[in-house]
Amino acid sequence: MKRFIAVVVTACLVPLALSVGCANGEVSDSRLDKIVREVVQANAAIETTAFDLTLDSIMEVQGDSDVSEVKVTGVGSGVVDSANETMHMTMTMVTAVPGQDAIELPVEYYIVDGWMYMSMEVPGQSVQWMKMQMPDGMWEEQSQIQQQIDLIRDAEELTHLGMQEVNGVQCHVVKIVPDMASVQQMVSQAQGQMSGLEGLDLSTMDPGQMIQSMSMTQYIAEESLLFMKTVQHMQLVITSDQMGMPEGEFERITEEISTTMVFRDFNEAATIQLPQGALAATRIGL
Numbered sequence: 001m002k003r004f005i006a007v008v009v010t011a012c013l014v015p016l017a018l019s020v021g022c023a024n025g026e027v028s029d030s031r032l033d034k035i036v037r038e039v040v041q042a043n044a045a046i047e048t049t050a051f052d053l054t055l056d057s058i059m060e061v062q063g064d065s066d067v068s069e070v071k072v073t074g075v076g077s078g079v080v081d082s083a084n085e086t087m088h089m090t091m092t093m094v095t096a097v098p099g100q101d102a103i104e105l106p107v108e109y110y111i112v113d114g115w116m117y118m119s120m121e122v123p124g125q126s127v128q129w130m131k132m133q134m135p136d137g138m139w140e141e142q143s144q145i146q147q148q149i150d151l152i153r154d155a156e157e158l159t160h161l162g163m164q165e166v167n168g169v170q171c172h173v174v175k176i177v178p179d180m181a182s183v184q185q186m187v188s189q190a191q192g193q194m195s196g197l198e199g200l201d202l203s204t205m206d207p208g209q210m211i212q213s214m215s216m217t218q219y220i221a222e223e224s225l226l227f228m229k230t231v232q233h234m235q236l237v238i239t240s241d242q243m244g245m246p247e248g249e250f251e252r253i254t255e256e257i258s259t260t261m262v263f264r265d266f267n268e269a270a271t272i273q274l275p276q277g278a279l280a281a282t283r284i285g286l
Contacts, residue, residue, distance in 0.1 A: 129281035
């Protein structure tokens with residue numbers, strides 16, 4: 001069961017390591033290009049921000065003789081301090097399998113001093129802390145704000161869908177067809193970090209084969225041009241071979257995952273400090 005939980009968590013967290021009103025106010029391509037340049041500049045100047053996160057995932061886990069549906073929901077929040085390259089995020093994930101009791105799994109992340117720390121609290125066991133060293137330049141791949149900057153700057157296609165309010169702020173709604181090479185690079189780096197979790201070997205996982213489709217919509221404040229919300233949808237196919245699993249565990253996982261991130265508290269003071277338990281974390285990853 002513990003290994004199965006690790007598979008489910010990894011299937012959600014790897015892509016996650018990359019979420020009301022009516023549409024109107026279309027803009028020209030030249031105006032959209034200008035907005036993107038100004039968005040990149042405005043958000044690059046942000047030193048701290050907080051965010052709230054929701055996740056919904058439906059997986060079909062195909063075995064030798066049957067197919068099981070697994071639903072995963074998650075709710076979390078976090079804070080990013082870009083000036084000091086630190087981050088903290090907490091998230092509670094709930095895994096539901098038909099005919100079984102739901103499993104609640106609290107997960108916590110820190111990035112401090114070039115290390116990523118992650119804890120999982122598996123039911124019936126003590127909290128397990130793991131740590132992964134981040135290569136030089138890896139912060140840009142982990143910072144939520146920097147990821148949004150990269151995705152809109154490097155997008156293959158941008159479409160302005162109109163204007164919409166987010167928490168009382170009027171926002172541009174921009175649909176993004178991301179540059180898949182950039183997305184695959186983010187996922188590859190996340191694989192290296194997660195490799196070793198419960199004995200999983202993710203080194204053979206090919207993001208190009210795993211990611212079937214991906215789309216994203218960003219909500220950008222009209223006046224400040226800061227990211228207010230991002231919604232992401234992804235379809236994945238993962239085989240047991242890609243996760244280094246022995247025969248008989250499962251054959252393939254087909255997953256649809258949606259995440260929503262709402263940003264707030266820009267440039268407010270942030271204090272991020274490791275808890276005592278993280279100091280004895282087990283090192284994993286490449």
